[in-house]
Amino acid sequence: MRKLNNLSFELFPPKTEQGMENMQAAVADLATAGPDYFSVTFGAGGSTRDRTFATVDWLKGEGIDAAPHISCIGASREEMAALLARYREKGVKRLVALRGDLPSGAGSSALGDFHYANELVSYIREDSGDHFQLEVAAYPEVHPQARNARADLENFKRKVDAGADGAITQYFFNAEAYFRFVKECQGLGMEIPIIPGIMPVTNYSQLARFSDACGADIPRWMRKRLEGFGDDLESIRAFGEEVVTRLCQELVDGGAPGLHFYTMNRAPATLKVLGNLT
Ligand code: FAD
Secondary structure, three states, rough: OOOOOOEEEEEEEOOHHHHHHHHHHHHHHHHHHHOOEEEOOOOOOHOHHHHHHHHHHHHOOOOOOOOEEEOOOOOOOOHHHHHHHHHHOOOOOEEEEOOOOOOOOOOOOHHHHOOOOHHHHHHHHHHOOOOOEEEEOOOOOOOOOHHHOOHHHHHHHHHHHOOOOEEEEEEEEEEEHHHHHHHHHHHOOOOOOEEEEOOOOHHHHHHHHHHHHHHOOHHHHHHHHHHHHHOOOOHHHHHHHHHHHHHHHHHOOOOOOOEEEOOOOOHHHHHHHHHHHH
């Protein structure tokens, strides 16, 4: 297995006892790859705040470095201060700072004190100084709500200027989009590491649903191949492993500073890709 700098694995907080057991088994397997940390997602509008905290608490108890995602949309400054204090007390040193999305149906009065992630980054620096290493989100294929690519890039820069230490990208299957984005960031004077977010491919309908929601492009040739496999999960997995391995190889060979895997609380697909890298 190739030794990578900046290797991280993303988990979601399980809803059930069984889900927790499955995640714990996946973490034990994933830990064999020697990641720098595991990150733990946060539900829309703060809906999983306690489960995120409980998952981070479990990881810390196991001696594993954990980075909670925190989203600011819908939160007040007081709530954010309390959450940051709770994480500082737990010994958390790294956060993934996001705007997040309001749950569907929520009115604009539910927005809270923060409107964009750059405001959250500024607030965390104001509240906690340099205690936390702050990662923010980046979109090589452009955030779906952005006016255009240029505006999105300028908005990304606001987060960097506000004090982000690094960024993790939305997943993509086109390495060219990533390298172009990084070059544009460097052109605007941004020096932070921008870590590609990698989505292992194991299930086509789920991937198509996520991609439609987050604006990640599944190239036509990939869609057509995946559609052609129908319910043949084994072929989908084999194809996914091949495509994602090639993508990761191209990224690390081209100078990407690390990899962040959206593991979906499962180890095999991520470990296979990592094991294939030369
Ligand atoms: P922002 O950086 O605030 O950007 C949101 C939009 O607003 C963009 O279109 C941007 O161009 C625009 N914008 C930004 N700043 C300004 C400004 N000052 N003025 C005008 N326009 C502006 N979601 C979850 O709910 N939970 C999670 O745990 C989670 N984890 C994620 C992890 C990663 C690595 C990534 C890439 C995404 C994650 N998301 C998560 C999804 C994320 O919450 C959504 O993509 C959300 O819509 C945007 O969050 P952001 O932090 O990128 O927002």
